[in-house]
Amino acid sequence: MPKHAIFPLLMCHGLLISSSGLAYAQLGGTLALDSDYRFRGSSFSDGKPSLRAGVTYDDPDGWYAGGALARVSLAAERKEGQALLYLGQTLHSTEGNGAELGMLATHYTHSSRYDYQELYAGLLAERGNVRIYYSPRYLGHPVQTAYLEFNGGLPLSRELSVFGHLGWLGRVGGHAGGDGWRHDQRLGVALHRNGWEWQLAYSTSHGQGPLPAYYEASRRAWVSTLARYF
Structure with a gap:
């Protein structure tokens, strides 16, 4: 399974994403069930x-692409689909380390006015990464945003690991949304075996920032995820 096969899963939660470093093309995918689908600290x-x-595709030249579908509720009692597409390239400097550039587009099936795109750049290491994202119209509003995140993971055994995430979202232009920075954190443990993974994490968010979400059940939540990798 290519490492970027878990991009749709981990991108949503801001966890560890590392490049594959493999010299052949790979196709992979994920299926996941979340107790609460949270993005950048918001439900x-x-x-x-x-x-x-x-689903994702890793090219031997460092290109990768993929997409994800999720069931979401941008307003209470209204369910719809979220489609996420991404394209990027990993640039290796040494084994296990490198950089990446990419773009990400998000579409909502019944609330397309909230569609938006982001460009991102990152530095990758074996056990962590840092990324910055820029959106010219975040969640479809006339506001430019930047999101900075730090992610890391540490294996405790062959099947058990811990992970952490810190993120900051702020307005860098435009006139919509609140001022200041909104920050989110996530800390958890993952158990993986035979293509399955179970995660338990504590997610929090603080501050106002620009348009963090249109429905937020709580700023603090325990989240459980069961995922199958292919």
């Missing part, structure tokens, strides 16, 4: 369980 599923599916 996008009305605090309820959500199903997600993703």
